[in-house]
Amino acid sequence: MLIRGKVGLRAREEDDVATLRAELYNDVVNSARAEGGPWRPVSAKDPRLETDGQSDETHVPFSVVEPENGTLIGSANLWGIDTHNRFAHIGVGLLPSCRGKGYGTDVVAALCHYGFTVRGLHRLQIETLADNTPMLRAAEHNGFTREGVLRDSAWVMGEFLDEVVLGLLAREWNQTH
Numbered sequence: 001m002l003i004r005g006k007v008g009l010r011a012r013e014e015d016d017v018a019t020l021r022a023e024l025y026n027d028v029v030n031s032a033r034a035e036g037g038p039w040r041p042v043s044a045k046d047p048r049l050e051t052d053g054q055s056d057e058t059h060v061p062f063s064v065v066e067p068e069n070g071t072l073i074g075s076a077n078l079w080g081i082d083t084h085n086r087f088a089h090i091g092v093g094l095l096p097s098c099r100g101k102g103y104g105t106d107v108v109a110a111l112c113h114y115g116f117t118v119r120g121l122h123r124l125q126i127e128t129l130a131d132n133t134p135m136l137r138a139a140e141h142n143g144f145t146r147e148g149v150l151r152d153s154a155w156v157m158g159e160f161l162d163e164v165v166l167g168l169l170a171r172e173w174n175q176t177h
Helices: 013-023 028-035 103-118 135-139 169-177
Strands: 002-004 007-010 059-065 072-082 087-096 123-129 145-157 159-169
Touching: 002 103, 007 103, 013 028, 013 072, 028 087, 059 145, 072 103, 087 103, 103 123, 103 169, 123 135, 123 145, 135 159, 135 169, 159 169
Parallel strands: 087 123
Antiparallel strands: 002 007, 007 059, 059 072, 072 087, 123 159, 145 159
16 A cells, blocks of 8 residues: 555455445536546446456556545546656545545645656646646645646536646656655
8 A cells, every 4th residue: 555644545445336436436526527528327347446456557546545444535546657758647536525634635645656656657747627726736735837727628517617737747756755
C-alpha cells in the first residue's frame, strides 16, 4: 500500500466494487462530471471496477482507504499512461461522505509519488472542470501548474463547461518532495 498523509492507495478488492458502483458510478451527476462523457450504467466487467490485477499498461486503478482502519474512501487512477513519452493523467473520485476532509490533496500526492517515483514518469496531467475547486486546490497544493483553460470543452448534463488543464513535471515534484 502507498501511504501519503491520511490516505493509502491499494489494489482494488472485490468488496470495494459494490460501494464504488453505488456511491460513485451510479451517481449520474457526479459520474457525468468526472468521466468526460455521458453517464452510462457500470457493468460488472467495467474496467473502472477492475479487481483481477489484469489492468493494462495504460491504466492503473487503485482503491483509496484510510490506512489505520482500511475504510474505503474512494477511487484513484493513473490513466492514459504513455511509456514512450513518460506521461500519464491522474483521476480521483472520493465517496460523498469523504469529501471536504482534505483527502484529495493526499490522494493526488500519493498518485504523484507512484507516477514519478515508482513508474519513473516525467509528466503528470490533470484535467478537471473549472468549477471543481477541491480538485484545483489539491492539484495546486501538490505543485501542479495551471497550463490552460479549454473553453466550453465538456458537455455535462445539458451544458458546456470549461475544463482546466494542470501539469506537473518530475523535477518540480522532486524539488518539493
